Amino acid sequence: MAPHTVAVNPNPVVRTQDLYRGFNGRTILSGLDLHIQRGEFVALLGRSGSGKSTFLKALAELDHEVEGSGTLDVPENRSVVFQDARLLPWRNVLQNVTLGLAGANDAGRRMLREVGLAGRENSWPVELSGGEQQRVALARSLVRDPDLLLADEPFGALDALTRIKMHALLRQLCARHQPAVLLVTHDVDEAITLADRILVLEEGSFIEDLQVDLPEPRDHGDPRFGQLRRHLLSRLGVAAH
Amino acid sequence: MTLIATDGFKPQQAAAANLQNRRRSGARVRLGPGPAIPFGLQIGSLALLVLWTLGSALGLIDPRILSAPWTVLDAFRQLIADGRLQDHFGVSAYRAVTGLVIGVAIGTVLAIIAGLSRIGEALIDGPIQIKRAVPTLALIPLLMLWFGIGEEMKIITIVLAVIVPIYIHTHNALRGIDNRYVELSETLNLSRWAFIREVVLPGAMPGFLLGLRFAVTLCWVSLVVVEQINATSGLGYMINLARTYGQTEIIIAGIVVYAVLGLASDAAVRFIERRTLSWRRTLSQ
Numbered sequence: 001m002a003p004h005t006v007a008v009n010p011n012p013v014v015r016t017q018d019l020y021r022g023f024n025g026r027t028i029l030s031g032l033d034l035h036i037q038r039g040e041f042v043a044l045l046g047r048s049g050s051g052k053s054t055f056l057k058a059l060a061e062l063d064h065e066v067e068g069s070g071t072l073d074v075p076e077n078r079s080v081v082f083q084d085a086r087l088l089p090w091r092n093v094l095q096n097v098t099l100g101l102a103g104a105n106d107a108g109r110r111m112l113r114e115v116g117l118a119g120r121e122n123s124w125p126v127e128l129s130g131g132e133q134q135r136v137a138l139a140r141s142l143v144r145d146p147d148l149l150l151a152d153e154p155f156g157a158l159d160a161l162t163r164i165k166m167h168a169l170l171r172q173l174c175a176r177h178q179p180a181v182l183l184v185t186h187d188v189d190e191a192i193t194l195a196d197r198i199l200v201l202e203e204g205s206f207i208e209d210l211q212v213d214l215p216e217p218r219d220h221g222d223p224r225f226g227q228l229r230r231h232l233l234s235r236l237g238v239a240a241h
Numbered sequence: 242m243t244l245i246a247t248d249g250f251k252p253q254q255a256a257a258a259n260l261q262n263r264r265r266s267g268a269r270v271r272l273g274p275g276p277a278i279p280f281g282l283q284i285g286s287l288a289l290l291v292l293w294t295l296g297s298a299l300g301l302i303d304p305r306i307l308s309a310p311w312t313v314l315d316a317f318r319q320l321i322a323d324g325r326l327q328d329h330f331g332v333s334a335y336r337a338v339t340g341l342v343i344g345v346a347i348g349t350v351l352a353i354i355a356g357l358s359r360i361g362e363a364l365i366d367g368p369i370q371i372k373r374a375v376p377t378l379a380l381i382p383l384l385m386l387w388f389g390i391g392e393e394m395k396i397i398t399i400v401l402a403v404i405v406p407i408y409i410h411t412h413n414a415l416r417g418i419d420n421r422y423v424e425l426s427e428t429l430n431l432s433r434w435a436f437i438r439e440v441v442l443p444g445a446m447p448g449f450l451l452g453l454r455f456a457v458t459l460c461w462v463s464l465v466v467v468e469q470i471n472a473t474s475g476l477g478y479m480i481n482l483a484r485t486y487g488q489t490e491i492i493i494a495g496i497v498v499y500a501v502l503g504l505a506s507d508a509a510v511r512f513i514e515r516r517t518l519s520w521r522r523t524l525s526q
């Protein structure tokens with residue numbers, strides 16, 4: 001399959017133009033232009049230190065003290081899934097899901113059922129396994145029905161088996177709730193399995209922006225999967241086997 | 242298998258197996274203190290009481306130096322019979338509790354302001370540190386000048402004493418709240434008030450409760466000081482009067498009341514601690 005570049009859509013959910021970010025005079029992101037559509041699942045790949053988290057924080061508007069310029073147009077209603085589940089230890093599972101939302105208990109329970117945690121509403125976060133905590137974090141993000149879901153290596157700390165389950169869950173939930181998604185990941189396979197579109201960040205710009213047209217569910221044995229994988233790995237500077 | 246045969250035998254066997262089991266797999270050293278002993282926190286105080294009783298009964302303690310427990314009990318009976326103890330206690334309790342409540346409220350609010358704003362910290366932190374360095378006893382003459390010698394001065398003295406530990410420990414805990422939770426609150430669009438309610442107050446709770454443990458004992462301690470300097474009622478006054486007449490047993494009765502109050506207040510705060518901090522998994526559990 002020949003990866004191709006995306007055409008610009010007139011009505012994107014996320015729009016950045018000439019986005020610049022730097023630390024202490026060192027440029028990390030230099031003039032990024034990006035549009036993301038409603039319901040589009042974008043994976044962002046890049047070497048460690050390439051600025052993926054910096055870009056995600058910019059989209060989340062969490063970078064108060066970072067030098068920067070450029071236009072940034074993101075929806076007001078956005079959610080972030082962090083690498084750690086980041087649950088408040090002093091609030092139970094349901095309270096964590098509905099944090100800051102008034103009268104959302106029913107929606108919170110429904111969301112917990114969707115991530116397979118029905119009956120755990122009153123547990124403390126310390127009583128959950130790592131994967132369960134990350135599912136609570138996912139429920140907390142999705143119960144807000146975000147227009148934009150930002151996730152920074154959300155499954156990095158999970159074992160391979162749990163990760164596969166989480167992939168299926170995330171795919172399914174995103175198909176149902178239709179947010180625009182930006183998923184930062186180190187894992188090329190994860191990106192190909194989940195994303196409609198893959199970006200590669202290198203030296204402050206996107207050196208790759210391609211659509212993934214593989215049928216779902218994606219099969220690692222598919223030769224096109226392997227071809228795409230080799231292509232991306234070479235773009236990341238890793239010798240592919 | 243008959244019930245009679247197993248009765249009385251099986252538990253022993255089970256216990257032995259358990260012990261062996263523990264030995265074999267017990268290679269791993271347990272570093273925590275282990276499960277709690279029932280009423281464990283009262284054991285030390287009770288031991289002190291036993292020592293005192295034995296010492297007096299065996300004649301090892303001179304009654305002129307330390308009255309025997311039964312003499313003190315007699316004094317208690319007398320004090321309660323003529324209503325003196327209840328009256329003095331009531332007056333003291335009113336002062337201590339009023340001072341505690343006001344001091345805790347002020348200390349907490351100051352800690353939150355100083356913790357959440359740089360200007361607040363710049364204005365509040367210095368004066369509190371100064372208050373901490375100045376002994377209450379040295380402040381009392383000044384407070385008497387400003388507020389007279391009535392109830393006002395006494396309660397204000399207690400309030401000032403209580404503010405310090407509440408402020409220090411709450412502020413310290415608040416500053417220690419993980420920045421990741423602040424980031425989370427921002428992404429969830431929490432209002433300032435929701436942020437304080439959901440993150441700041443629960444996050445600072447362990448520190449606040451530690452401050453409260455200091456504060457509850459401190460409010461009784463400052464009470465003695467103010468009541469011995471200028472008062473016509475209260476436990477401190479009762480003790481001071483007994484000193485004038487050389488009534489050791491009444492002095493000790495007063496001290497016993499303070500001791501019981503101190504222990505009871507501390508136990509109350511620990512109880513609150515267990516209830517409100519049940520989300521924690523720590524060394525103490």
Ligand SMILES: Nc1ncnc2c1ncn2[C@@H]1O[C@H](COP(=O)(O)OP(=O)(O)OP(=O)(O)O)[C@@H](O)[C@H]1O
Nearest residue numbers: 023024028046047048049050051052053054055186
């Ligand atoms: N607060 C900061 N102050 C100074 N430099 C920073 C700061 N945060 C990030 N950087 C630098 O910016 C660069 C990009 O960091 P960023 O966290 O965005 O990388 P990343 O692509 O997310 O890496 P990783 O995959 O390891 O998470 C790094 O070189 C990092 O050292």
Ligand SMILES: [Mg+2]
Nearest residue numbers: 052053054152
């Ligand atoms: Mg990162």
